[in-house]
Every structure is written in C-alpha cells, then in structure tokens.
Amino acid sequence: MVTNTPIKIVAVLEVRVKAIDLFHQFERHAATVMEKYGGRIEQAITIPPTGETFREIHVVAFPDENAFQAYRQDPAVAEKSRWREQAVVSTEILIGQEGPDYHR
Numbered sequence: 001m002v003t004n005t006p007i008k009i010v011a012v013l014e015v016r017v018k019a020i021d022l023f024h025q026f027e028r029h030a031a032t033v034m035e036k037y038g039g040r041i042e043q044a045i046t047i048p049p050t051g052e053t054f055r056e057i058h059v060v061a062f063p064d065e066n067a068f069q070a071y072r073q074d075p076a077v078a079e080k081s082r083w084r085e086q087a088v089v090s091t092e093i094l095i096g097q098e099g100p101d102y103h104r
Contacts, residue, residue: 005097007068009060012092017049019087023056026083033076034060037067053089065095 015023031041039062047055062068071077 004064004066007062007065008096008098009058009062009068010094010096011058011060012094013056013058014053014089014091015056015087016089017052017054020054022083023087026080026087029080029083030077033074034062034071036074037071038063039067039071068095 013023027041027044034040039060041058041060043059045057045059047057062071
C-alpha cells in the first residue's frame with residue numbers, strides 16, 4: 001500500500017570488495033537522483049569484509065512512498081544500473097516509518 005507519510009528505508013547491501021570503487025560511484029549517483037524526489041541517504045554503515053564481500057547498511061528517508069517509487073523508476077538510476085549489478089551481490093530493503101525516540 002502506498003502512503004503519503006514520510007518513510008524510512010533500511011537497505012542492507014552485500015558488496016564485492018573488488019568493486020568498492022564502482023559501488024561508491026553508483027551510490028553517489030543514486031544519492032544525487034534521490035535529491036530530485038526529496039530523498040537522502042541519512043546514514044551509511046559499513047561492516048568490515050568477510051572474505052570477498054562486505055555489507056553496507058543505508059538508512060534512507062523519502063517524503064512518502066510515491067517519491068520512493070518515482071526515484072526507483074527514474075531513468076537516470078537505470079542508466080547506471082550496470083555499475084550496481086557489477087558491485088552488489090544482494091540487497092534487502094525494509095520500508096517503515098520513524099520510530100520512537102528512546103533517549104527521552
């Protein structure tokens with residue numbers, strides 16, 4: 001179901017160590033495209049390599065699910081998808097909303 005409320009996305013990416021430069025190139029490109037839709041990578045967390053791959057976890061925000069879907073369908077993302085295909089082994093996407101502030 002598509003909502004009109006702000007969403008948070010957690011993306012868990014498994015990336016080939018040998019393709020780290022290509023991965024970073026794609027992610028910088030994707031972040032630029034996200035901005036057109038009000039999206040941004042709020043945080044990227046890199047997990048050290050285990051063998052030939054490493055994991056990177058992104059916390060991404062979009063104003064709503066429609067904006068996220070528009071970003072995913074943007075031709076500029078598809079144009080560079082070969083970079084992503086060469087670098088990324090697998091991706092898990094979790095879509096939710098901002099949760100409670102446990103520091104208060």
